[in-house]
Amino acid sequence: MTADFLLGLADDALVTAQRLGWWVSRAPELEEDVALANIGLDQLGQARGLYAVVTDLEGLGRTEDDLAYLRDAPDFRNVLLVERPQTDFAVCVVRMLLLAAWQSEVYAVLAAREGPARGVAAKAVKEVAYHLDHAAQWVLRLGDGTELSHERTQAALDAEWPYLPELLEPAPAAPVDPASLRDAVLGRVRPVLHEATLVVPELPADPPTGGRAGRHTEHLAALLAEMQQVARAHPGATW
Amino acid sequence: MEPATERSATVEPRDPMPDGYRRTLVRQIAQHAHSEIIGMQPEGEWIARAPSLRRKAILMAKVQDEAGHGLYLYAAAETLGTPREELLDALHTGRQKYSSIFNYPTLTWADVGAIGWLVDGAAIVNQVPLCRCSYGPYARAMVRICKEESFHQRQGFEILHTLSHGTPAQRAMAQDAVDRFWWPSLMMFGPPDADSPNTAQSMAWGIKRFTNDELRQRFVDIAVPQAAALGLTLPDPELRWNEERGHWDFGTPDFAELAEVVAGRGPCNAERLAHRVRAHEDGAWVREAAAAYAAKRAARTSTQEPAA
Ligand SMILES: [Fe+2]
Ligand SMILES: [Fe+2]
Numbered sequence: 001m002t003a004d005f006l007l008g009l010a011d012d013a014l015v016t017a018q019r020l021g022w023w024v025s026r027a028p029e030l031e032e033d034v035a036l037a038n039i040g041l042d043q044l045g046q047a048r049g050l051y052a053v054v055t056d057l058e059g060l061g062r063t064e065d066d067l068a069y070l071r072d073a074p075d076f077r078n079v080l081l082v083e084r085p086q087t088d089f090a091v092c093v094v095r096m097l098l099l100a101a102w103q104s105e106v107y108a109v110l111a112a113r114e115g116p117a118r119g120v121a122a123k124a125v126k127e128v129a130y131h132l133d134h135a136a137q138w139v140l141r142l143g144d145g146t147e148l149s150h151e152r153t154q155a156a157l158d159a160e161w162p163y164l165p166e167l168l169e170p171a172p173a174a175p176v177d178p179a180s181l182r183d184a185v186l187g188r189v190r191p192v193l194h195e196a197t198l199v200v201p202e203l204p205a206d207p208p209t210g211g212r213a214g215r216h217t218e219h220l221a222a223l224l225a226e227m228q229q230v231a232r233a234h235p236g237a238t239w
Numbered sequence: 240m241e242p243a244t245e246r247s248a249t250v251e252p253r254d255p256m257p258d259g260y261r262r263t264l265v266r267q268i269a270q271h272a273h274s275e276i277i278g279m280q281p282e283g284e285w286i287a288r289a290p291s292l293r294r295k296a297i298l299m300a301k302v303q304d305e306a307g308h309g310l311y312l313y314a315a316a317e318t319l320g321t322p323r324e325e326l327l328d329a330l331h332t333g334r335q336k337y338s339s340i341f342n343y344p345t346l347t348w349a350d351v352g353a354i355g356w357l358v359d360g361a362a363i364v365n366q367v368p369l370c371r372c373s374y375g376p377y378a379r380a381m382v383r384i385c386k387e388e389s390f391h392q393r394q395g396f397e398i399l400h401t402l403s404h405g406t407p408a409q410r411a412m413a414q415d416a417v418d419r420f421w422w423p424s425l426m427m428f429g430p431p432d433a434d435s436p437n438t439a440q441s442m443a444w445g446i447k448r449f450t451n452d453e454l455r456q457r458f459v460d461i462a463v464p465q466a467a468a469l470g471l472t473l474p475d476p477e478l479r480w481n482e483e484r485g486h487w488d489f490g491t492p493d494f495a496e497l498a499e500v501v502a503g504r505g506p507c508n509a510e511r512l513a514h515r516v517r518a519h520e521d522g523a524w525v526r527e528a529a530a531a532y533a534a535k536r537a538a539r540t541s542t543q544e545p546a547a
Contacts, residue, residue: 014292017295017299018287021283021286021287021295021299022287024279024283024286024299024302024303024306025276025279025280025283025302025306025514025518026514026517026518026521027518027522028518028521028522028523028525028526029522029525029526030276030306030309030310030313030323031310032522033279033303033306034303034306034307034310037299037300037302037303037306038303040299041296041299041300041303044292044295044296044299045296047292048292048293048296051292064292065291065292068292069290069291089521089522089525140532141528141529141532141533142525142528142532144532144535145527145528145529145530145531145532146524146527146528146531148524148527148528149524149525149527149528149531152524226287226288227287227288229288230288230289230290230348231290231291234290234405234406234408234409236406237290237405237406237408237409238401238405239290239291239293239294239348239398239401
């Protein structure tokens with residue numbers, strides 16, 4: 001159960017890094033190219049740290065690259081939130097706000113107790129605090145900026161918000177039960193959205209879900225096809 | 240202005256300087272800054288496809304460094320009174336150039352290695368002397384940049400070394416990348432000295448310390464033994480050690496091709512510029528929002544707090 005749970009966290013981080021990589025050379029200003037690359041690198045580092053823990057726990061001799069490059073979409077355990085396209089800057093920062101709020105809580109719990117992921121989590125806590133702050137700053141600027149930016153950010157929030165409940169689904173046997181983080185996560189997100197003059201949508205009664213069980217949107221297979229293509233074209237090669 | 244060789248201290252932003260010196264510096268620093276940010280594209284496309292997580296992290300950090308180099312250099316140009324916005328506009332409208340090398344396509348993963356080894360390698364040869372150039376802010380930016388470029392060069396070398404000692408397909412990929420990037424890398428040093436009329440003035444001003452041909456020779460002398468260490472060949476049948484000169488003799492790059500690429504007719508000129516312009520235009524609403532938000536906040540604080 002611990003390995004499964006950590007694999008989910010790692011896949012969230014890897015898929016996020018993959019989506020953020022797209023922004024490098026496409027950001028609204030040069031400072032943001034640097035910032036998004038930085039955040040992508042942090043997420044990639046967390047994924048690698050967690051894959052190392054997972055492969056250790058499994059004891060099957062798999063490597064981080066086996067996990068990243070040789071699994072197909074149904075074997076990935078990331079939430080749907082992170083795998084969907086993200087080529088709109090408002091979507092990018094709203095999604096980052098939701099994810100970083102959640103990661104902050106999860107990593108804080110893992111860092112506070114004995115366990116195989118403690119070291120990775122302790123480092124990640126500091127990193128995602130920066131991601132959360134960066135996202136919050138942008139949500140404020142965009143939400144309370146121009147009329148156009150307000151509209152685009154509200155639309156992004158309306159699109160991303162239904163994917164939040166999947167992050168908070170109960171998993172009583174997991175090292176951290178995500179359901180227990182619900183108030184803390186909402187407590188981090190809601191004040192930012194209010195201050196940004198955005199309307200916080202209702203949480204849907206029947207939200208999209210399935211990522212943790214390997215049931216994904218069609219977007220994940222496409223993302224993986226791109227990510228894995230060179231590695232898979234040369235089986236057994238060293239890079 | 241005294242000749243550079245007779246001056247010990249650097250020129251600083253508030254010092255008086257000849258108009259021509261200022262103009263030449265702005266053009267050179269801007270072109271350098273533009274090269275850093277356009278240079279993010281050919282390799283940036285491979286972040287998504289990097290074949291291992293370790294390589295992905297290294298490449299992402301490298302492209303991030305290039306964005307940082309752009310920032311340092313635009314800041315150096317701003318000390319001469321030209322805002323970044325103005326320089327970006329000159330890039331986007333084709334009034335200012337960037338290095339011709341980034342108009343060649345990156346076709347395989349090995350190209351990431353070849354760019355690191357050869358293109359960052361050539362950039363280092365070009366830029367190390369600029370760490371002692373006469374304009375202080377530019378010289379200081381170059382010191383920071385050169386440190387990072389040498390990381391990039393080593394990483395590129397390491398990628399190619401791994402490929403050339405890998406499977407036959409990997410080895411072929413590495414050789415093909417070097418075959419395609421060798422001559423364009425030699426062209427990074429610009430036209431031959433005989434066709435470089437501004438060199439003498441730039442050297443007198445201390446914003447250039449060696450001629451194009453001197454730097455090109457230095458690069459070849461460094462690259463030849465490295466190619467041997469990689470087990471890859473350089474695509475020049477005229478390469479030969481010249482005992483008398485103490486340098487490697489090499490063939491003449493196709494400077495007509497260089498002129499074409501510089502004139503905007505290289506393989507990827509249109510794509511690279513369109514990508515940059517699209518990013519800038521797509522981001523306009525974000526920059527406008529940030530400005531509007533900052534203005535609102537400033538207005539709020541000024542109504543809340545009485546003036547001191
Ligand atoms: Fe650079
Ligand atoms: Fe570089």
